[in-house]
Structure formats: structure tokens, C-alpha cells
Amino acid sequence: MDTILKTENIRKTYESSSVKVNALNGIDLEFAKGRFYSVIGRSGSGKSTLLYILSGLDQPTEGKVCFEGKDLSEYSDGEMAIFRRRHMGFVFQQYNLMEEYNVLENICMPVKLDQRKPDPEFLHTVLETLGLEDKQKKYASELSGGEQQRVAIARSILSKPKIIFADEPTGNLDKKTALETLELLIESAKKFGQTLIMVTHDLEVARMSEVVITIEDGRVIG
Ligand SMILES: Nc1ncnc2c1ncn2[C@@H]1O[C@H](COP(=O)(O)OP(=O)(O)OP(=O)(O)O)[C@@H](O)[C@H]1O
Secondary structure, X not given: OOEEEEEEEEEEEEEOOOOEEEEEEXXXXXXXXXXXXXXXXXXXXXXHHHHHHHOOOOOXXXXXXXXXXXEHHHOOHHHHHHHHHHHEEEEEOOOOOOOOOEXXXXXXXXXXXXXXXXXXXXXXXXXXXXXXXXXXXXXXXXXXXXXXXXXXXXXXXHOOOOEEEXXXXXXXXXXXXXXXXXXXXXXXXXXXOOEEEEEOOOHHHHOOOOEEEEEEOOEEOO
């Protein structure tokens, strides 16, 4: 298998003065390039913690995460921020669009922050794929929830990340819009050869993925 991301015995403990929570208890996973994975499990099973650690947004207490063979813990915080911006895309339940910028400016933001220029042809394809061509000058407040999430997806795709992490990306949308939006996310990721790792509560949504990873009490059970 052409591996993009691999974990070795990941453990995560959250500790405060009074309590200790073992959120992840030894996770060994391997993700292949260009495939679509979903992570399911009950509330509190450790899904978001896993996603944060896989994407380097948080560090494991024990174990390691390797991206194309390189241990993420070897990066400094600054290097990790640049690495994330170049190689990883994020889609969250909250769309996190910037209200003062229009759709086009929001979509181009990560590329510009990386001091790159958006590729005009690719920009056009992404806008077309996500049905946003006629919304470019609109502001978030003028868009429906589904349209805002399509903007967030376009923003995550435009920087040509190798991998996209999505945490309950359609959790705020009605069923029909959720499935349509998800189909667009899947279609885009496939079209552009990106690996997609998505956390969801929704079994119907999980069924659309190629591999379903089930987590219970911080362990992979299936
Ligand atoms: N920052 C934190 N400090 C302390 N405990 C935490 C923290 N974040 C998560 N936890 C605990 O770790 C466990 C796993 O949480 P996590 O958010 O990963 O679960 P989840 O499966 O994503 O849940 P949900 O589906 O409700 O979002 C839970 O017991 C949670 O209370």
C-alpha cells in the first residue's frame, strides 16, 4: 500500500489536577494515499482527539505519527504550522469563514498566507466543481449553511493538500444538504487525488467512505 500517514501505538492522556482521562489507548493505523476513511464511534470515544493528533494540531502522550515516513514530532511548532498549511486541508463542523472577506478571498486565504498565488485554472475548476462560480463576491452572511460549507471545502482543496481532515463536516446541515455537500467533498478529493479522513457520528455518512474505522474507549475495534 502507498502509505501517506501511519500511527504507532498512539496514547493520549488529558490530565488536570483532579482527573486523568485516557482518551486514546494505543492506536495503530495506516492510511493509504487517495483513499477515503471515516472514523466513527460514540460521543467521547476519542474521534476528535485522534483527528487532532493525526493532523499535528495536538501531540500524543506516547507513540508517533509519521507523514510519508517522517515523524511529525521532529517538526518545531513553526515548521509544523507551515507543513500543515502546505500539505493538509481542514473542514470542520463550524465553517470558520472570515465575515469581512468575500467567498473568493476566503477560498484563496490559505494559499495567500503561504505566500503563493492561486493557480487560476485550478481555482476555476474548484469553483466549478463546488458550484460556487456565481457566489464569488458574496459574503458568508449572504450564504446558506450548505453554501458556506462548500466554501470551506473549496478553501481546503485550493491549496492542493495531500490530505484533508474533516470533523463532522456536515453536522450543521439538514440530511439532504449534508449528503449533497459530502458527495461534493468526496468527488473533489477523488478528482484531485487527496486522502480524506472524516470523523462522523452518522452511519449513513460513514457508509460513503471506502474504509470505516470504529473507535471505542480510545481503541480501534473495527
Ligand atoms: N482538552 C481536554 N481535556 C480533558 N479531557 C478531554 C479534552 N478533550 C477531550 N477530552 C476527553 O477525552 C475523551 C475523548 O474526547 P473526544 O473529543 O476525542 O471524543 P469524540 O469521540 O470526538 O466525542 P464527540 O463525538 O462527542 O465529539 C472524552 O472523555 C473527553 O471528555
